[in-house]
Amino acid sequence: MAQEQFKISPDLEKERNKCTFKTLELTQLLDGGAEKYNERKSREDFFLSDPELKSKVPLEYLSHKEKYEEAVRKACLLFRKVIQLQNEGKGGMDNFREVLGGQLGSAILPDGNPITLHYVMFIPTLMGQGTIEQQAEWIQKAWNCDIIGTYAQTELGHGTFIRGLETVAKYDPKTEEFVLHSPTLTAYKWWPGGLGHSANYAVVVAQLYTQGKCHGIHPFVVQLRDEETHEPLPGIKIGEIGCKLGMNSTNNGYLGFDNVRIPRNYMLMKNSQVLPDGTYVKSPSSKLTYGTMIFVRVVLVQDAATYLKKASIIATRYSAIRHQSQIKPE
Known part of the structure; x- marks a missing residue:
């Protein structure tokens, strides 16, 4: 019974079989090539397969305080795993972008990450608005989360x-x-x-x-x-x-x-x-004072595009399987 619960809907399967192009080729194109596709899939598996990044209790059953505490726990683990990837030579800004933005980040922390602004606004402001001496004073402390x-x-x-x-x-x-x-x-x-x-x-x-x-x-x-x-x-x-x-x-x-x-x-x-x-x-x-805000506005547009992609996929899948009126057996 447990296996049958996760079977693909026959309606969805029928729609997919009508496809006139190879979906893998399109996915790899959107990812920037086969290598980028494989990197993304590997990165997703690295994070999403970790049982510690799964909540034991659904968020809707937690109090406001408990939601925050769970988010802090996951956020700390997320960034430890990012550092682990960097130490293995698999680092790069793609890891931070996906963990902080609307991709992996929103999958693991759907109600927000309490440390996002540290990386997305605090550190970029130090880099963009501080002198060389100020950057030397603050950025290393911030990057190490001291x-x-x-x-x-x-x-x-x-x-x-x-x-x-x-x-x-x-x-x-x-x-x-x-x-x-x-x-x-x-x-x-x-x-x-x-x-x-x-x-x-x-x-x-x-x-x-x-x-x-x-x-x-x-x-x-x-x-x-x-x-x-x-x-x-x-x-x-x-x-x-x-x-x-x-x-x-x-x-x-x-x-x-x-x-x-x-x-x-x-x-x-x-x-x-x-x-x-x-x-x-x-x-x-x-206008240079507004540099951080301009940067964040660009990030918001990028994240909005990601959320729109997700919404479009959900709507398309739902439209393929939704039935009106009484369900009649075939």
Whole structure:
């Protein structure tokens, strides 16, 4: 009986037999050739055959807290397996893309990955917005997961209107520090993935003030939680935003600042700089600050295409087997 439950529907088999081309050839073409096809199949088997990456209890039966804990367990195992592939000489960005995006990632973590923004936004921002010295300071720590970061831009009152962000970073030349502050409730960062419990650092986008003048939004690296105890640092108001309609394992959070001080070199200064005396050195283009968001928008389009492929296949298969009215035996 168990074997019969997994038999292919005769209606689906009939439709497949009508195919006028070799499906394997088309699949290999879409994958970029036979070699890429074999790599993908091998990679899928490596991850999907691992019993530890399967949930013992269906997600719909778990509490909100349990969903997050299960997602953290799977995410840690996923990235250990990615590192294993790299150590075996089978690495490459394809592994990260599939694990973080809408392919393997969505198959194993259908309700979201709480560490995705660490790799997709935090590290790329360090690479794209930091100086050589800042990259040397932060990227190795982030890549080894000695620190876990997120990208805190969106605020409760400001989503797509980025120029209107209210979080401020005022430079104090006496101590060579920036003072981050959330002047209103709507200035609270709202929605960053991984912020709720996972991240202990963030790239925070704030309005830069120095020498009494606002110079618009700039990115800053900010420590949020103690690296040993994981407790929020003084002046950091942080937590999770709670249940959502979907992606409840992503661990979206909120973040507010009560006059939190960070060193001057925690401002990412590849494009714009603030000198020790507070002098502002303008970027060649203010648009460079948006580099991370442009990159992520491209990733979102790629993932959307993957999800559309999946939806199209599901709809096509369903249309082949759905019967209207009473089922009559042949």
